[in-house]
Amino acid sequence: MRDGGLVAIDWGTSNFRAYLLDAEGRVRDSATTGDGILQVEGGDFERVLLSHCGGWLATYPEAPVLLSGMIGSRQGWHEVPYCQCPAGPAEIAQALVLRRTKQGRALCFVPGLSVASEDGGRDVMRGEETQILGAIEPGDGERRLICLPGTHSKWVEVEGGRVSRFSTFMTGEVYGALVKHTILGRLMDGEAEDADAFAKGLALADRQGGFLNHLFRVRTAGLFGELPGQSLAAFLSGIAIGHELAGAFAEYRPSSVLLIGSEALSRRYVQALARRGIAAATAPSDAAARGLYRLARARGGVR
Amino acid sequence: MRDGGLVAIDWGTSNFRAYLLDAEGRVRDSATTGDGILQVEGGDFERVLLSHCGGWLATYPEAPVLLSGMIGSRQGWHEVPYCQCPAGPAEIAQALVLRRTKQGRALCFVPGLSVASEDGGRDVMRGEETQILGAIEPGDGERRLICLPGTHSKWVEVEGGRVSRFSTFMTGEVYGALVKHTILGRLMDGEAEDADAFAKGLALADRQGGFLNHLFRVRTAGLFGELPGQSLAAFLSGIAIGHELAGAFAEYRPSSVLLIGSEALSRRYVQALARRGIAAATAPSDAAARGLYRLARARGGVR
Numbered sequence: 221m222r223d224g225g226l227v228a229i230d231w232g233t234s235n236f237r238a239y240l241l242d243a244e245g246r247v248r249d250s251a252t253t254g255d256g257i258l259q260v261e262g263g264d265f266e267r268v269l270l271s272h273c274g275g276w277l278a279t280y281p282e283a284p285v286l287l288s289g290m291i292g293s294r295q296g297w298h299e300v301p302y303c304q305c306p307a308g309p310a311e312i313a314q315a316l317v318l319r320r321t322k323q324g325r326a327l328c329f330v331p332g333l334s335v336a337s338e339d340g341g342r343d344v345m346r347g348e349e350t351q352i353l354g355a356i357e358p359g360d361g362e363r364r365l366i367c368l369p370g371t372h373s374k375w376v377e378v379e380g381g382r383v384s385r386f387s388t389f390m391t392g393e394v395y396g397a398l399v400k401h402t403i404l405g406r407l408m409d410g411e412a413e414d415a416d417a418f419a420k421g422l423a424l425a426d427r428q429g430g431f432l433n434h435l436f437r438v439r440t441a442g443l444f445g446e447l448p449g450q451s452l453a454a455f456l457s458g459i460a461i462g463h464e465l466a467g468a469f470a471e472y473r474p475s476s477v478l479l480i481g482s483e484a485l486s487r488r489y490v491q492a493l494a495r496r497g498i499a500a501a502t503a504p505s506d507a508a509a510r511g512l513y514r515l516a517r518a519r520g521g522v523r
Numbered sequence: 524m525r526d527g528g529l530v531a532i533d534w535g536t537s538n539f540r541a542y543l544l545d546a547e548g549r550v551r552d553s554a555t556t557g558d559g560i561l562q563v564e565g566g567d568f569e570r571v572l573l574s575h576c577g578g579w580l581a582t583y584p585e586a587p588v589l590l591s592g593m594i595g596s597r598q599g600w601h602e603v604p605y606c607q608c609p610a611g612p613a614e615i616a617q618a619l620v621l622r623r624t625k626q627g628r629a630l631c632f633v634p635g636l637s638v639a640s641e642d643g644g645r646d647v648m649r650g651e652e653t654q655i656l657g658a659i660e661p662g663d664g665e666r667r668l669i670c671l672p673g674t675h676s677k678w679v680e681v682e683g684g685r686v687s688r689f690s691t692f693m694t695g696e697v698y699g700a701l702v703k704h705t706i707l708g709r710l711m712d713g714e715a716e717d718a719d720a721f722a723k724g725l726a727l728a729d730r731q732g733g734f735l736n737h738l739f740r741v742r743t744a745g746l747f748g749e750l751p752g753q754s755l756a757a758f759l760s761g762i763a764i765g766h767e768l769a770g771a772f773a774e775y776r777p778s779s780v781l782l783i784g785s786e787a788l789s790r791r792y793v794q795a796l797a798r799r800g801i802a803a804a805t806a807p808s809d810a811a812a813r814g815l816y817r818l819a820r821a822r823g824g825v826r
Contacts, residue, residue, distance in 0.1 A: 339730065342743045372739065387732060388739040390705070394697075397704045402696050427642065429690060430770030431734040432763065436675065436691040440645045460735065467733030 225283045227276055228512035229269070231291035232347055233258055233371075236268065239509040240276045240283075247509055249276065257289075257296045265297040266321050277325060284519075286316070286512045288330035289347030302334035302344055308382030309353055313518035330515060335385050343388050347508070348374045351480050352383060354510030355503035365474040369461075369481040369489050371396075375468040387471055389464040395457060404435065404456060407442030409449030413484075415491060417451035421458020422465075422492055431463045461492050474498060480507055528586045530579050531815035532572070534594035535650055536561055536674075539571065542812040543579045543586075550812055552579065560592075560599045568600040569624050580628060587822075589619070589815045591633035592650030605637035605647055611685030612656055616821035633818060638688050646691050650811070651677050654783050655686060657813030658806035668777040672764075672784040672792050674699075678771040690774055692767040698760060707738065707759060710745030712752030716787075718794060720754035724761020725768075725795055734766045764795050777801060783810055 225248070230237040234256035240249040251272045260268050270277070277285070292300040303315045315331040332346030348368050356364060356378060364378040371392040377384045399405045424434050438456045441447045447455055468474075477493055479486045480503040493500045504510075528551070533540040537559035543552040554575045563571050573580070580588070595603035606618045618634040635649030651671050659667060659681060667681040674695040680687045702708045727737050741759045744750045750758055771777075780796055782789045783806040796803045807813070 339727070341727070341740050341749070342747055343739065344743055344746065373735075387736050389733070389735040390707075390738045391735050393705050394701070394735060394738070397700045398697070401700045401704045402693070404693075424642070424644070428770065428773045430692075430766050430773075432676075432692040432694050432697060432767050433690050433770045435693045435697065436646065437644050440647055443647065444645055446644070463733050464735050467731065467736045470731045470733075 225280055226513055226516050227273055227280070227283050227285040228509045228516075229273070229285070229287040229291070230289050230347060230350065230508035230512070231287055231296070232256055232289040236272065237508065238273050238276075239506065239512075240273075240280075241509060241513055245510065245513040247506060250506075250509075257291055257293075263297075265291065269321070284328060284516050285325065286328045286330060286516055288350035288508065288512060292317075292329040292332065293346055298329055300329045300331045303331040303349075305333055305335040305386070306379070306382040306384045307333055307349070308380070309358075309514050309518040311382070312349060312353070313515050316515065316519060328516075328519070330512070333383055333386070335383075343386060345374055345376075345386060345388070348376070348480075349383060350511035350515065351503070351507040352376055352378065352511065353514050354507035354512070355478060355480050356381065358514065364478060365472055365476070366478045366480060367468070367489060369479065369485045373464055375472060377472060387468065389467060391460050391464045395460045398435065398456060399453060404438045404452070407439070407449055408452045411453035412450045414451040414454035417447055417454040418458040418461075418488060418491065419495070420447075421455045421460075422462040422495055423458075425459050425462025425466060431459070434459045434463075457488065458492075461488060465492055465496065469496065476500070478503060528583055529816055529819050530576055530583070530586050530588040531812045531819075532576070532588070532590045532594070533592050533650060533653065533811035533815070534590055534599070535559055535592040539575065540811065541576050541579075542809065542815075543576075543583075544812060544816055548813065548816040550809060553812075560594055560596075566600075568594065572624070587631060587819050588628065589631045589633060589819055591653035591811065591815060595620075595632040595635065596649055601632055603632045603634045606634040606652075608636055608638040608689070609682070609685040609687045610636055610652070611683070612661075612817050612821040614685070615652060615656070616818050619818070619822060631819075631822070633815070636686055636689070646689060648677055648679075648689060648691070651679070651783075652686060653814035653818065654806070654810040655679055655681065655814065656817050657810035657815070658781060658783050659684065661817065667781060668775050668779070669781045669783060670771070670792060672782065672788045676767055678775055680775060690771065692770060694763050694767045698763045701738065701759060701763075702756060707741045707755070710742070710752055711755045714756035715753045717754040717757035720750055720757040721761040721764075721791060721794065722798070723750075724758045724763075725765040725798055726761075728762050728765025728769060734762070737762045737766075760791065761795075764791060768795055768799065772799065779803070781806055 226241040228239040236253045236255040238251045300317045316328045333349045334344045366376040368374040373389040373391045376386040477500045529544040531542040539556045539558040541554045603620045619631045636652045637647045669679040671677040676692040676694045679689040780803045793803045
C-alpha cells in the first residue's frame with residue numbers, strides 16, 4: 221500500500237474494531253478485539269490504540285485516523301457534541317473533532333447524532349451514523365429505512381443521503397436484563413434458536429395487553445409446559461422484537477428495510493419482517509469502515 | 524377470645540403475615556416479618572410457622588389454620604393445583620388442600636387461580652385471590668375491576684362475587700431490573716417521589732413508539748438534563764405504569780377501580796387513573812385476613 225490510506229476505528233461499548241484502508245477504501249488489514257470502552261482499565265485508550273494499531277501508525281505516518289462510536293462519549297476518550305439531524309456525510313465531516321495523542325498523532329472523532337421529537341424529547345446515536353453512511357450508496361437520494369438491531373436497536377430514516385430521523389428501542393438490553401435478573405430466567409434452559417417459539421412470541425406481541433403483560437406468558441408457558449425450557453428465551457426474544465417492530469412500523473411505515481447487524485440477530489429480524497410482508501436486505505459487515513472512509517473523503521483527508 | 528377463631532397466614536415470596544382472628548373475624552393479634560418463602564433456609568417452613576405462631580396454635584388447639592400465597596407454590600411448602608376461573612369463595616374453599624405438620628396440626632392451603640385466554644395462553648395468581656375475597660363485600664354481585672399493583676401487578680374482573688378473568692403485568696419486577704441492571708440506572712440519583720416526572724412518564728406512554736422505545740427517553744432525559752437524576756426513577760415508573768394501564772384498559776375498559784396495595788404505590792395508581800378520568804377506591808390493608816376468614820366460613824371451619 222502506498223501512503224494516502226486511512227486508519228478507521230469503530231470503538232464501541234463492548235468491542236474495538238480497527239481497519240487499515242488504502243486510498244481507494246479497500247481493507248488491507250483489520251483487528252477486532254473485546255477492548256470496548258468499558259473494558260479499558262483506567263481509561264487509558266491511547267495504550268489500547270497503540271497496542272492494536274501502533275504498527276500501522278508507524279508505517280503510515282500521514283494516514284488520517286478516524287474514530288467513531290462510544291469512544292466519543294462522556295465515558296470514552298473525548299466527548300464530542302452530537303450533530304443535529306438531518307445530517308449526512310457533509311454535516312458529520314464538518315463536525316469531526318480533532319485531538320492529538322501524547323505522541324502528537326492527530327485523531328478525528330466522529331460525532332454522534334441527535335434528533336428532537338415533536339414532544340420535545342430527544343434521541344441519540346453514536347457509531348450507527350457511520351455504519352449507515354457505509355451501508356448506503358453515495359448518491360442514493362431515495363427514502364431508505366434502516367434497522368440496526370442490538371443492545372439499543374436503532375430504526376433510522378435516510379432521505380437525500382442524510383439521516384432525517386431515528387428511534388432507539390432498548391430491545392437487546394431489556395431482553396438481557398429479563399433473562400438474567402427476573403423470574404423469567406428461572407425456567408429457561410439456555411438460549412437456543414427456535415424459530416417456532418420465536419414466531420409464537422411475534423404473534424403474541426400483536427395482541428392486546430402490551431409488553432409488560434406479554435412477558436408474563438413466558439413464565440406461564442414454562443409453568444404449564446407449553447414450551448420446553450430451551451425454547452423460552454426464543455419466545456421472549458420474539459415478544460421483545462415483535463414489540464420493537466410494532467413501535468417502529470407505527471412510526472415509519474416501511475416498505476422495505478436494510479438491516480445492519482450480526483448474522484444471527486439479522487436472521488431473527490428477517491423472519492419478523494417477512495411475517496409482516498416486508499423484504500429485508502442486509503448490509504456488508506464492514507459498513508463502519510466504509511462509512512469512516514466516506515467521512516475522511518468528505519473531509520478531504522484521503523488523497 | 525373464646526375458641527372458634529382462625530389462624531390466617533398470608534405467606535408470599537418476600538413477606539410472612541399472620542393474623543389471629545376471633546370467631547367474628549376480628550383481628551386479635553398479628554405478626555408481620557420478612558420471612559418470605561425465598562428467605563426460609565432449607566425450606567423449613569414449619570420452624571418459621573411455629574416461631575411466629577406457636578403460641579397461638581398452643582392456646583387455640585381447635586382453631587383452623589389457613590395459608591394463602593406462594594407458600595402453596597412449587598417453591599413453597601406444598602404445591603397446590605390452581606383453581607380454574609371463574610372461581611369464588613365456594614370454588615376456592617372446595618379446593619383447599621389439607622396437610623398436617625409433624626406435630627399433627629391440620630393446615631389448609633389455599634389454591635391459586637388460573638385462567639385461559641382466547642389464544643390458549645394462561646395466566647396465574649397465588650395469594651391475590653384471597654385478598655380479593657377480603658376486599659369485596661359478601662353478596663356483592665356487581666362487575667368490579669380490581670387492581671393489585673406490585674412486582675407482578677394483577678388486573679382482575681369480578682362478577683357475581685367470583686373472579687371471572689385477570690391479567691398479570693410484570694411492572695414492578697421489570698422496573699426494578701431496569702433500575703438495577705441496565706444503563707437507565709446509571710444517571711439516576713435515588714428513587715424519590717416526583718409527581719410531575721411521573722406524569723411526564725404517563726403522558727409518554729400514551730404516545731406511539733411502544734415501551735422499549737419510551738424507555739430510552741429516560742436515558743436522554745438524563746443526558747440532556749431535561750430531568751434531574753433524582754426524578755428519573757419517577758419518570759421511568761410513569762412510563763411503566765402508563766403502559767400497564769394502557770394494556771389493562773384495552774382489555775377491561777373499567778369505569779372505576781378498586782386498588783389493593785401499599786399506600787405509596789396506590790397513590791401513584793390513583794394519580795395515573797385520575798388522568799384517565801377513572802375513580803379509584805382503596806381496600807383495607809388486612810384484606811388477606813378477611814379473605815381467609817371468608818374461606819374458612821365457606822368451608823364451614825369457623826363456628
